[in-house]
Amino acid sequence: MCSAGPLSAAHRALVLQLADVEAIKFGSFTLKSGIQSPLYIDLRVTVSYPQLLSLIASTLLASLPQSVTYEALCGVPYTALPFATAMSLDTKVPMLMRRKEVKAYGTKKSIEGAIKPGGVVLVVEDLVTSGGSVMETVQPLRDAGCVVTDVAVLLDRQQGAVERLASDGVAVHAALGVCQVLDVLVEEARVDPAVAADVRAFLAANQAAPVTKTYTARAAGVKNSVGARLLRLMDTKRTNLSVAADVTTAAELLRLAAAVGPHIAVLKTHADTVSDWTDDTATALRLLADEHDFLLFEDRKFADIGNTVVAQAGGGLHKIVNWADIINAHAVPGPGILSGLRVAVESAGRSVGVLVLAQMSSAGNLATALPGYTPAAVAMAVTEPDLVFGFIAMEGGLGGEACVSMTPGVKMGGGGDALGQQYATPDRVVGTAGSDVIIVGRGIYKADDPAAAAKEYREAGWAAYERRCRGDQL
Structure with missing residues (x-):
C-alpha cells in the first residue's frame, strides 16, 4: 500500500536530484503491460551522472540493516548493474553478474564471476513493482549454490513487491518508497498535489497480482x-x-x-x-x-x-x-x-x-x-x-x-x-x-x-x- 514515513535530509536530496535528471516523470505513459500510468520512473539515466551514482550507492548501503551481511553483490541487469558496481567499489565487496541472455556457446553460464558455493549474495535492484525481475536474478544465483535472502532496492513502487518477495524468502530493503518521493516533490512544489493524488490512486488500484499456482x-x-x-x-x-x-x-x-x-x-x-x-x-x-x-x-x-x-x-x-x-x-x-x-x-x-x-x-x-x-x-x-x-x-x-x-x-x-x-x-x-x-x-x-x-x-x-x-x- 502507499504508506510513507519521513525521509532524512540525504534521502530528500537524492529525491530532488532524481527529479532534476528526469528519472521521475509525470504524465500519461504506457507500461509494458499496456496499462496507462500517470507515473514513469526511468533510472537508466543515472548512469550519465557519476556523482548521483555515488550518492545512490551510499544511500543503498546506508539503507541496509546492520544484521544484513553478504560476501558478494549482484545487480539485476541492466539498470542496477552500475549501482552494484559503485557499491562494490565503495565497500571492496566482490561482485557477481547475471547474464540476461545466456550464450549457446563457451561456458554457457548464467552467473559470471568468482562464485563461492554457499556464499551469501546481496542482490541489488533499481526499482521493484511485483518483484518478478528480482526473482529472475535470485533463482539463478540459488541454482549456482549461492544463498540469497536480501535485496537492496533504490525505489519501491509500493505495489506489492515486498509481500511477494517475502513469500520467496527474500527481504526487501528499499531506500525510497514512491509515496515518500511524492511527499518530497509536493512539499518542494515540484509536483501538483492533484497529480500526486492521481498517482496514489493508481498505485492503490494496480497492486501486483498474487502468485498464481503452477x-x-x-x-x-x-x-x-x-x-x-x-x-x-x-x-x-x-x-x-x-x-x-x-x-x-x-x-x-x-x-x-x-x-x-x-x-x-x-x-x-x-x-x-x-x-x-x-x-x-x-x-x-x-x-x-x-x-x-x-x-x-x-x-x-x-x-x-x-x-x-x-x-x-x-x-x-x-x-x-x-x-x-x-x-x-x-x-x-x-x-x-x-x-x-x-x-x-x-x-x-x-x-x-x-x-x-x-x-x-x-x-x-x-x-x-x-x-x-x-x-x-x-x-x-x-x-x-x-x-x-x-x-x-x-x-x-x-x-x-x-x-x-x-x-x-x-x-x-x-x-x-x-x-x-x-x-x-x-x-x-x-x-x-x-x-x-x-x-x-x-x-x-x-x-x-x-x-x-x-x-x-x-x-x-x-x-x-x-x-x-x-x-x-x-
Whole structure:
C-alpha cells in the first residue's frame, strides 16, 4: 500500500536530484503491460551522472540493516548493474553478474564471476513493482549454490513487491518508497498535489497480482484424469501450446504432427476435414502422440441430443473416443449432451476429457453476445468434474482453478481475417486474460517451417505463463 514515513535530509536530496535528471516523470505513459500510468520512473539515466551514482550507492548501503551481511553483490541487469558496481567499489565487496541472455556457446553460464558455493549474495535492484525481475536474478544465483535472502532496492513502487518477495524468502530493503518521493516533490512544489493524488490512486488500484499456482499444483484438484495429466505435462514439457492441425489429407496431418510434436502439449484435429481418413490414420497419430508426449484433441464440437452424440463420438468413420484424449461440446443442447458423451467414453473403456465451449473467438458469435450463455455453460460443466475438465474460452478462471481454459485464435501480432476470426497474442491470452493453453493454427501449419514456428509460439506462451505465475504483469 502507499504508506510513507519521513525521509532524512540525504534521502530528500537524492529525491530532488532524481527529479532534476528526469528519472521521475509525470504524465500519461504506457507500461509494458499496456496499462496507462500517470507515473514513469526511468533510472537508466543515472548512469550519465557519476556523482548521483555515488550518492545512490551510499544511500543503498546506508539503507541496509546492520544484521544484513553478504560476501558478494549482484545487480539485476541492466539498470542496477552500475549501482552494484559503485557499491562494490565503495565497500571492496566482490561482485557477481547475471547474464540476461545466456550464450549457446563457451561456458554457457548464467552467473559470471568468482562464485563461492554457499556464499551469501546481496542482490541489488533499481526499482521493484511485483518483484518478478528480482526473482529472475535470485533463482539463478540459488541454482549456482549461492544463498540469497536480501535485496537492496533504490525505489519501491509500493505495489506489492515486498509481500511477494517475502513469500520467496527474500527481504526487501528499499531506500525510497514512491509515496515518500511524492511527499518530497509536493512539499518542494515540484509536483501538483492533484497529480500526486492521481498517482496514489493508481498505485492503490494496480497492486501486483498474487502468485498464481503452477499447472502442476492445480492438477491435484482436477478430477478428470486427462485434465490432470495435461496440467502436469505442460509443466514437465514446458509448453502450453496446442497446434490446430487444420489440414485436409492424412499425409499432411501426420507430417505436421511429427514436426511440431516436440513443442506442443496438445494437437487439435478436425478429422472430418481429412479426405482420406482411415483407422490407420488414428493409429499413426496415437503413435506420434506417445512418442512426443502430447495429447490428441478432436475438435468435433458436439452439439446434438445425447442419443445422437453417443453414435457420433463412438461410431461412424472416425470412432473419436477410441483415439482422442480430449473432445468438446457446445452447451446449447443442455446437460443431456454430457450424459451422451459419458456413455460414449465409458463404452470406449479409456480416459477421455471433455471441454465445454463457453466462449468463441469469431466476431459476432452468440456465445459472447448473449449475456447468459457463458455463465450457463460454466454452471452445466462444473456439475460433472470427473468428465469435464475445462473450457474453450477467451479467458481463464472460468469454473475455478480446477478448470483448464484453452483459447483459440492466437497469433503473433493479433489482428483478424476476412471470415471473422479475431486473433490475440500469446501474451494477452495467457498473461492478461489468464488462459492456460494457446491454440495456434495458421500461424504454424501455414508457416514455411512449422517446427520453427511452433518453437516460437511455445517460447512466447511459456514466457507469458511464467510471468503470470510471478504476478509480473505490471
